[in-house]
Amino acid sequence: MARRVLLAECKQEVSTFNPNLSRLEDFGIRTGKVFLDYHRTVRNEVGGALSVFEAEPLLELVPTYSAFFITSGGTLAQADWETIARDFLGGVQHARNSGPIDGAYFCMHGAMCAENEFDPEGYLLEQSRAILGEQVPIVVSLDLHGIPTRRMFQHADAIVAYHTYPHVDFYETGERAARLLLEIMNGRVRPVTARVPIPALVRGDELITETGLFGRCIEQAKEVERSPHGLSAGMFIGNPFTDVPELQTYSFVVTNDDESYAGEKALGIARQFWGYHERMQVPLISISEMQATLTKIATPGTTALVDAADATSSGASGDSNSILRALIECGYSGRTLVPIVDRPAVETAMHAGIGAEVNVSLGGTLDPIRFQPLSVRAKVVSLTDGIFRSESFGELWNSGPTAVLEFGPFTVVVGSRAVNLYDRSFFYANGQDPKRFDAVVVKSPHCQHGMYAAWCSRMLSIDAPGSSSANVRQLGHRRCPRPIFPLDAIAEFQPKVEIYRRSPQRST
Numbered sequence: 001m002a003r004r005v006l007l008a009e010c011k012q013e014v015s016t017f018n019p020n021l022s023r024l025e026d027f028g029i030r031t032g033k034v035f036l037d038y039h040r041t042v043r044n045e046v047g048g049a050l051s052v053f054e055a056e057p058l059l060e061l062v063p064t065y066s067a068f069f070i071t072s073g074g075t076l077a078q079a080d081w082e083t084i085a086r087d088f089l090g091g092v093q094h095a096r097n098s099g100p101i102d103g104a105y106f107c108m109h110g111a112m113c114a115e116n117e118f119d120p121e122g123y124l125l126e127q128s129r130a131i132l133g134e135q136v137p138i139v140v141s142l143d144l145h146g147i148p149t150r151r152m153f154q155h156a157d158a159i160v161a162y163h164t165y166p167h168v169d170f171y172e173t174g175e176r177a178a179r180l181l182l183e184i185m186n187g188r189v190r191p192v193t194a195r196v197p198i199p200a201l202v203r204g205d206e207l208i209t210e211t212g213l214f215g216r217c218i219e220q221a222k223e224v225e226r227s228p229h230g231l232s233a234g235m236f237i238g239n240p241f242t243d244v245p246e247l248q249t250y251s252f253v254v255t256n257d258d259e260s261y262a263g264e265k266a267l268g269i270a271r272q273f274w275g276y277h278e279r280m281q282v283p284l285i286s287i288s289e290m291q292a293t294l295t296k297i298a299t300p301g302t303t304a305l306v307d308a309a310d311a312t313s314s315g316a317s318g319d320s321n322s323i324l325r326a327l328i329e330c331g332y333s334g335r336t337l338v339p340i341v342d343r344p345a346v347e348t349a350m351h352a353g354i355g356a357e358v359n360v361s362l363g364g365t366l367d368p369i370r371f372q373p374l375s376v377r378a379k380v381v382s383l384t385d386g387i388f389r390s391e392s393f394g395e396l397w398n399s400g401p402t403a404v405l406e407f408g409p410f411t412v413v414v415g416s417r418a419v420n421l422y423d424r425s426f427f428y429a430n431g432q433d434p435k436r437f438d439a440v441v442v443k444s445p446h447c448q449h450g451m452y453a454a455w456c457s458r459m460l461s462i463d464a465p466g467s468s469s470a471n472v473r474q475l476g477h478r479r480c481p482r483p484i485f486p487l488d489a490i491a492e493f494q495p496k497v498e499i500y501r502r503s504p505q506r507s508t
Contacts, residue, residue: 001058002058002059002060003058003059003060003102003103004059004060004061004062004095004099004100004101004102004103005053005059005060005061005062005101005102005103005104005105005181005185006062006064006092006095006101006103006104006105006132007035007036007046007049007061007062007063007064007104007105007106007107008064008065008066008088008091008092008104008105008106008107008128009035009046009065009066009067009068009106009108010065010066010067010084010088010106010107010108010109010112010120010121010124011067011068011107011108011109011112011143012026012027012067012069012073012076012109012111012112013069013072013109013111013112013143013145013239013242013313013314013315014072014073014074014075014076014111014112014113014239014241014242014315015072015073015074015239015241015242015314015315015316015467015468016074016075016113016241016242016243016244016315016479017241017243017315017467017468017475017476018073018074018075018241018316018317018366018367018467019317019366019367019369020073020074020317020366020367021073021074021075021076022069022073022074022075022076022077022080023076023077023080024080024083024084026069026070026071026073026417027067027068027069027070028066028067028068028069028070028398029065029066029067029087030065030066031063031064031065031066031091032063032064033063035063035064035065035066036050036061036063038066038396039066041394042393042394042395042396043170043171043393043394044107044170044171044174044393044395045107045141045170045171045173045174045177046066046107046174047170047174048170048171048172048173048174048175048176048177049105049107049174049175049177049178050174050178051171051174051175051178052174052175052178053105053178053182056182062095062098062101064088064091064092064094064095065087065088065091065092066107067084067087067088069109070397070398070417070419071312071313071318071397071417071418071419071420072312072313072314072315072316072418072420073312073315073418074315074317074467075113075114076112076113076114076115076120077114077115078114078115078116078117081115081120085120085123085124085127088124089124089127089128089131092104092127092128092131092132093131096131096132101132101136102136102185103136103137103138103139103181103182103184103185104128104132104136104137104138104139104181105138105139105140105141105177105178105181106124106125106128106139106140106141106156107140107141107174107177108121108124108140108141108142108146109121109142109143109145109146110142110143110145110146110147110148110152110236111143111145111147111238111239111242111315113242113243113244118244118245119149119151119245119246121140121142121146121149121152122149122150122151122152122155123151125138125140125151125152125155125156126154126155128155129155134502137157137181137184137185137502138155138157139156139157139158139159139160139177139178139180139181139184140152140156140158140159140160140177141159141160141173141177142159142160142161142162142236143161143162143167144161144162144163144165144234144235144236144237145236145237145238145239146161146236146239147236147238147239147242147244147246147248148161148195148236148246148250148252149246150246150498150500153193153195153498153500154500157184157191157502158180158181158184158191158193158231158232158254159193159232159252159254160173160176160177160180160232160234161173161232161234161235161236161252162234163209163221163222163234164209164210164218165207165209165214165237165446166208166422166446166447166448166449170393176232180231180232183231189231189256189257190256190257191231191232191254191255191256191257191501191502192254192256192257192258192259192262192499192501193252193253193254193499193500193501194252194253194255194259194262194263194265194267194497194498194499194500195252195266195497195498195500196250196251196252196267196269196270196495196496196497196498197249197250197481197495197496197498198248198249198250198251198270198273198274198277198493198495199248199249199481199483199484199485199490199493200237200248200249200273200274200277200280200484200485200486201238201240201247201248201249201477201480201484201485201486201487202237202240202249202277202280202281202485203240203281203282203308203445203470203472204279204280204281204282204283204470205446206276206279206280207237207280207446208446210449213276214235214237214273214280216272216276217235217251217269217272217273217276218234218235220265220268220269220272221233221234221235221251221253221269224265224269229255229256229257229258229261230253230254230255230256230261230265231254231255231256232252232253232254233252233253233254233265233266233269234251234252235249235250235251235252235269235273236249236250236252237249238250239314240472240475241314241315241316241467241468241475242315243475243477243478243479243480244480245479246480246481247477247480247481248480248481248484249273249277251266251267251269251270251273252266253266253269259499259501262499263497263499267497270495271495274493274495277485278485281470281486282308282445282461282470282471284461284462284463284470284471285460285461285462285463286462286463287322287323287326287462287463287464290305290323290326290460290462291326291327291329291330293460294327294330294332294334294439295330295331295332297334297458299457300457301456301457301458302434302435302437302438302439302440302456302457303334303438303440303456303457303458303459303460304440304442304452304453304456304458304459304460305323305440305442305460305462306442306444306445306459306460306461306462307320307322307323307441307442307443307462307466308443308444308445308461308466308468308469308470309322309462309463309464309465309466309467309468309469309470309471310322310443310466310467310468311421311443311444311445311466312341312418312419312420312421312443313420313421313422313444314444314445314468315467315468316367316418316443316466316467316468317341317366317367317418317466317467318339318340318341318366318415318418318421318443319340319341319342319363319364319365319366319367319371320340320363320370320371320443320464320465320466321362321363321364321371321372321373321374322370322371322464322466323338323441323462324336324338324340324362324363324374324410324412324441325363325374327410328374328408328410332409333409334409334437334438334439335409335436335437335438335439336409336410336411336437336438336439336440336441337411337413337427337432337434337437337439337440337441338410338411338413338441339412339413339415339421339426339427339441339443340362340363340412340413340414340415341365341366341414341416341417341418342360342361342362342363342365342414342415342416343365343400343417344360344361344365345360345361345362345403345405345414346400346401346402346414346415346416347401347416348360349380349383349403349405349414350383350401350403352380353380353383354380354381354382354383355379355380356379356380357377357378357379357380358377358379358380358405359375359376359377360375360376360378360405361373361374361376362374362376362405362412362414367466367467370465370466370467371465376405376407377407378405378406378407378412379405379406380404380405381403381404381405381406381411381431382403382404382430382431383401383402383403383404384401384402384429384430385402386398386399386402386416386417386419386429388425388426388429389425390423390425391423391424391425391428391451392422392423392425392448397419397420397425397426398417398419399415399416399417399418399419399426399429400415400416400417401416402415402416402429402430404430404431404432409438411432411437413426413427413430413432420444421442421443421444422444422446422448422451423447423448423451424451424452427440434452435455440452440456445468445470472486472487473486473487
């Protein structure tokens with residue numbers, strides 16, 4: 001008799017400092033067969049899990065509900081969150097009503113936040129546990145920028161996290177989660193988890209796992225996973241812009257019924273991380289320093305102007321014009337490529353048509369407190385529907401109607417809605433190759449090396465305003481635990497282990 005495995009997905013990363021609320025329309029919603037068919041086409045977590053599950057001859061997959069964020073954004077509007085929660089849990093309930101469930105894999109992010117629910121993933125796990133019962137094993141995959149709450153650990157049998165930043169192991173994380181779920185279902189392992197909270201909010205190049213100090217912590221976690229009793233291990237550095245009550249950094253270790261080993265190794269990873277934490281900040285240059293640097297550049301090549309403060313993949317609004325305005329003000333004449341979100345500007349361009357000249361305001365439509373509209377007269381170069389596949393993993397992205405505008409040395413790709421900018425997909429989908437420009441505004445804290453760093457002549461990290469600024473001291477945290485680095489001075493860190501274990505005995 002086939003065993004039934006339930007699959008569900010709910011993913012979004014938000015910046016609570018972005019004043020523009022996320023809505024249901026910011027998610028791709030898929031159910032049933034469509035849910036599975038889509039994920040077979042992309043190398044993400046669910047795709048990786050499917051590759052493992054579908055190799056098992058006596059396994060029936062029960063796809064329920066997927067809400068996959070088109071991009072990150074501001075806090076999720078309460079009514080829209082309630083719709084997602086209702087449909088997600090309705091799918092779990094329907095699956096349970098249709099027959100026994102032998103295991104469940106949940107693909108989540110970990111850094112969601114709704115207006116009146118600061119732990120959406122924890123809520124969904126708690127309610128799903130109530131539906132499925134105590135005997136059904138649940139394994140959850142999370143982004144290492146997630147905030148793994150007590151409620152998540154209490155209701156999941158085990159958690160698996162990405163090992164890479166920038167993230168290149170979505171697929172492999174799904175594979176690891178699926179294999180672990182099967183091990184639990186087969187009665188071969190009984191997970192116990194140790195979590196160690198670390199009072200730190202971190203950013204910067206040292207978090208790049210391939211080259212930075214953070215990679216040493218991840219290697220230690222991988223060693224645990226390779227050990228005889230290790231099942232899952234890693235770190236959550238959180239999303240510093242999701243200001244919720246449990247926001248901080250965490251180490252965690254999941255072992256096969258070895259509480260002592262789990263605690264020892266989680267403490268070791270936490271202590272190693274704390275030894276590096278002061279170096280995990282971004283050296284930023286001011287906008288005026290950027291202006292001065294650009295006017296002195298004499299060598300050829302592309303300059304990447306990194307505006308991580310408006311990183312849409314971290315939850316920012318995407319409508320910052322701060323660097324564009326500064327370039328205009330200092331008379332920069334290099335050909336420059338800029339992404340921005342501005343629906344009214346796109347509507348004006350659509351109405352006028354390709355080749356027309358239009359008067360538009362760029363920026364400040366979503367975050368008018370930080371950004372003031374910039375009036376320009378520009379030529380409409382191209383118009384698209386904004387639907388394209390990502391360069392990195394083949395995901396389907398949608399920037400809404402999109403226009404390319406040109407004025408002076410500036411080429412601005414204007415979307416109606418934000419999309420992820422951690423690769424070059426948005427530019428390529430609209431006919432623009434960043435390598436052909438003297439400067440390109442990169443609205444992402446870190447991209448895969450080959451996207452920009454490998455070929456740009458220089459990378460300048462700018463201290464610009466925005467709701468995902470690496471200058472976290474100026475954001476205004478009010479919910480996260482205090483004291484916390486770098487918002488406060490911390491005289492001494494004394495790590496403490498928390499242990500989580502699902503108690504039910506399961507028959508094989």
